[in-house]
Amino acid sequence: MAHDGSExxxxxxxxxxxxxxxxxxxxxxxxxxxxxxxxxxxREQRRRLLPARLMVYFTLALWxxxxxxxxxxxxxxxxxxxxxxxxxxxxxxxxxxxADGWAGxxxxxxxxxxxxxxxSRGRGKLGADPVRMLFEHVAGPTGADGVPGVFxxxxxxxxxxxxVTDVPDSEKNAAFFGRPSNASRxxxxxxxxxxxxxxxxxxxxxxxxxGPYTAAEQPLARDLLACFGPGMLVLADRNFLSxxxxxxxxxxxxxILWRASASFxxxxxxxxxxxxxxxxxxxxxxxxxxxxxxxxxxxxxHTTPANGxxxxxxxxxxxxxxxxxPEEYPALDLACAYPLRWGCETVIGRHKTDxxxxxxxxxxxDPEGVMQEMWALFAVYQALCRLIGIGxxxxxxPPDKISFPHALAAATGTVAAFPP
Numbered sequence: 056m057a058h059d060g061s062e063x064x065x066x067x068x069x070x071x072x073x074x075x076x077x078x079x080x081x082x083x084x085x086x087x088x089x090x091x092x093x094x095x096x097x098r099e100q101r102r103r104l105l106p107a108r109l110m111v112y113f114t115l116a117l118w119x120x121x122x123x124x125x126x127x128x129x130x131x132x133x134x135x136x137x138x139x140x141x142x143x144x145x146x147x148x149x150x151x152x153x154a155d156g157w158a159g160x161x162x163x164x165x166x167x168x169x170x171x172x173x174x175s176r177g178r179g180k181l182g183a184d185p186v187r188m189l190f191e192h193v194a195g196p197t198g199a200d201g202v203p204g205v206f207x208x209x210x211x212x213x214x215x216x217x218x219v220t221d222v223p224d225s226e227k228n229a230a231f232f233g234r235p236s237n238a239s240r241x242x243x244x245x246x247x248x249x250x251x252x253x254x255x256x257x258x259x260x261x262x263x264x265x266g267p268y269t270a271a272e273q274p275l276a277r278d279l280l281a282c283f284g285p286g287m288l289v290l291a292d293r294n295f296l297s298x299x300x301x302x303x304x305x306x307x308x309x310x311i312l313w314r315a316s317a318s319f320x321x322x323x324x325x326x327x328x329x330x331x332x333x334x335x336x337x338x339x340x341x342x343x344x345x346x347x348x349x350x351x352x353x354x355x356x357h358t359t360p361a362n363g364x365x366x367x368x369x370x371x372x373x374x375x376x377x378x379x380x381p382e383e384y385p386a387l388d389l390a391c392a393y394p395l396r397w398g399c400e401t402v403i404g405r406h407k408t409d410x411x412x413x414x415x416x417x418x419x420x421d422p423e424g425v426m427q428e429m430w431a432l433f434a435v436y437q438a439l440c441r442l443i444g445i446g447x448x449x450x451x452x453p454p455d456k457i458s459f460p461h462a463l464a465a466a467t468g469t470v471a472a473f474p475p
Contacts, residue, residue, distance in 0.1 A: 074134050076112050076119070077469030082193050082438035083115065091188040097181055104169050105177040111185055114178060114427060117418070118410055118435040119467045127174040133470060135168060178419075183426035190263070190434035194282070197259040197444030203453055204256030207392040208384050210288035210310060213261060214399035215279065215295060217250040217272040218407075220429070225420035232422065233269040247425055250275040251433070252282045253402045255290070255395040257447070257454045259440040260402070263433050265426060273300050283309035288378075290396035293319070296375060298336040302347055305377055311349075312389055315373045321351050329381040336375070349375045352386045406432060409460045439466055 076083070085108060092098050092107045105113075113131060120130050169177070196213075198205035205211060219235075221244040222228045228245045235242040246268040252261040264278035272294050283289055285308035293316040304311055315321060323332040327350070335346040352374040359367050374393055378384035410432065419425045443462050447454045 074109055074112060075470075076116050076134070078442065078466050079115070079119075079435065079438045079470075082441055083111075083189055083434070087192060088112070088185075088189070091185045091192075095182070095184040095188065097185055105173060107181060107185070110177040110181045111189070113174065114181065114186055114431045115189075115435050116470065117428070118432050119463075119470060121410070127171045128168070131168060131174060178424060178427065179421075181427065183423055183430055186427050186430040186434060190260075190430050190437060193434060193437045193441060194260050194262055196254045196257070196261060197441055197447075198254055198257045198454065199448050202256060202447075204395065204398075204455065205254060207288055207395070208378070208388055209286075211286055212255040212392060212395050213252055213283065213287050213289050213309075214255050214396045214402075215250065215252050215276060215289055215291045216396070216399040216403065217248060217275065217294075218403045219246040219248050219268060220407075220417065221245075222247050222417050222425045223420050227421045228419075228425065232267040232425070235268060247429060248272070248275065249429065250279065251399065251402065252279045252289075253399045255398045257440060257444060258398060258402045258405065258459070259444065260433060260437045263430075265429050273297060276300060277303060280304065280307055283307040285309065288312055288392070290393060290399075292396065296336075298338045298347060299343075301336055301349070301375075301377075302344065305347065310377045312374055312376045312378070312393060314393070315351075315375050317371075317373075319373075321349075321373070321375070323351070324348075327381050329386050331381060331386050333379065334375075347377075348379070349377060350379045350381075351375055352389055354386075354390050402436075405459050406436060409463055410436060439463060442466065 075085075088108050088111050092111070097107050113134065116130050116134055120133060196205075196211060198211070200206070222232055224244050232245040232247050234245045247265055248268050248270050249263060249265045250272050251263040253259065254261060262279045262282035264275040266275050276291075276295060277300070280303055283304055287309040289304055289309050289311050291311070291313045293314045296313045296315050296319060301311055301313070321334040323334055325333040327333065331350050331352050333348055334351050335348055337346045338344050353371065355369050355371050357367060357369045372390070372393070374389065376384070376389060378389065417425055417428045419428055439459070439462050443454065443457050443459070446457060
């Protein structure tokens, strides 16, 4: 599949077919977009003002332009204005300027900037599946072998974590997603829950799963199993540890390094020479399957306030891992690797702040539209990570030395109606 953003965008073809999303078109070339449209059966039946490919690019661009003055009409204008006014100018010079904003586009066809209701209907017809397939196409690790912060003990480190996102307060969204509540009142907005797997060091997404607020993180995490495989070390916090999920992840060939909660029972079976010990994760019922042997690493982290102020604090950590050999996988190396999991928190922060301006409510009043927006968010984010990865690997610098907000701003600045 070609990834050159200029391919498939004819320099003199029909205007909607020439619109791109700047440098991100490298990750989502027209040929790929057309392919997912065909596979998902969302191709328009006849040539329309808003063909499916244009609606895909429009949906992605909604995550590049956020905040004030970035409604549907403004975003479409940013995508199409250059070509549109070229055509209008050519018509004017030829003495053929048409009324009501139409521009001649050759072969007897005309085009004009669509109105907001047309854009909304176009998003509805597109649905979520094509955008999800685009994300799945670009998802995956970007860190080169041996990059600091990406590998531990020869294994690629992947973090798994979850969060929630506010969605518009409509009856359909409330019924499908549900909302948080306490003893006195319900939350202001329904929320979508999502879980993501991200490469430590680069923040690249290997996969994501989205569900209602009422869904638990562990069941959603099962949708990430296809992302894991041999040569990976999966990190996760105490919300994920269970016999069932650990067994499922290990079945992919990946290893685990997960934190256990204080209430999780881990009875020592054998004490190892480095002070760690073997234990068993047992199934709820014997008929469910055999226990999983794990190695338990316990340690205490002491925190001393800066400048000598305040009181020293300490926190006990209990890590469970499938890496049983203390010689090949030293406990200190694994304990030092666990904080890499917090890199996934950084990924979540990028979604909510850099790309979301403080976690705004999404635009869609129906669950399918919410899903479409979320997959578009993940797709655009991952496309930016891939572009950052190209720069990192070419320059040989640590991935954390490249500013994600600067990369986002630079990519947004390339958006125009011309291929990059």
